[in-house]
Amino acid sequence: MLSKRIIPCLDVRDGRTTKGIKFKDNMDIGDPVEMGRFYYEEGADEIVFYDITASSDRRPIMLDVVRRVAETIFIPFSVGGGIRTLQDMREVLLAGAEKVSVNSAAVLHPDIIRQGAEAFGSQCIVLGMDVKQVPPSEQIPSGYEIVIDGGRRHMGLDALWWAREAQRLGAGEICLNSIDADGTRSGYELQLTRLISxxxxxxxxxxxxAGTPEDLLHVLTEGCADAALIASMVHYGTYTIREIKKFLETSGVKVRKT
Structure with missing residues (x-):
């Protein structure tokens, strides 16, 4: 059995790590370079970096910040936000990322997934999915709809269909984000996670x-997830990665030792 991964997420705006609730009311919480290094030393299995306004602002990702974070950590590093072309992917990888995450651009131009997988390998291409629960319909039979541009734009796409389509196009991994649960610290959306996984x-x-280690236990077992993204619970010092991993290990979940 593969170890389950614990992955801190750095949402970055204007060069600073930020955190909000359901993609709103974001607050500045620190320097992404210092935070990335801290989480690496704490035993994170991977770091995810999102330039959260690059897509909605229609601007390139902040490569200088990506490069500075990459220089301080020695674990897999996934970067997303504002990646629209093969050249954007190349620049992010050259800046030090091991993976590129495509979200809004992939929904609008799905072939970017295939192009990226062919150029750099599927293992480098992560599909970011921002999902909201809606009433099931003929168009969205799963009851989960894809939204883009930081949750601002509903696309009328069924989340399960899109996950399968992205896999077919060559995505090597999916980062599945429930906007309804984002930042609430009330637990992952287990039904959605299990459906896609x-x-x-x-x-x-x-x-x-994610709000407690128990939330990670539930999503990694009941939700069938391969990894869990965390933010608020470690950003605000409520828990450490070491504490989370120790709890998971004693609960029977295989994790990489810190």
């Missing part, structure tokens, strides 16, 4: 809602 054969990272 059991219907694709690529790894799924659960995102949105």
């Amino acid at each position: 059991t219907q694709v054969h690529i790894p799924v990272i659960a995102s949105g809602g």
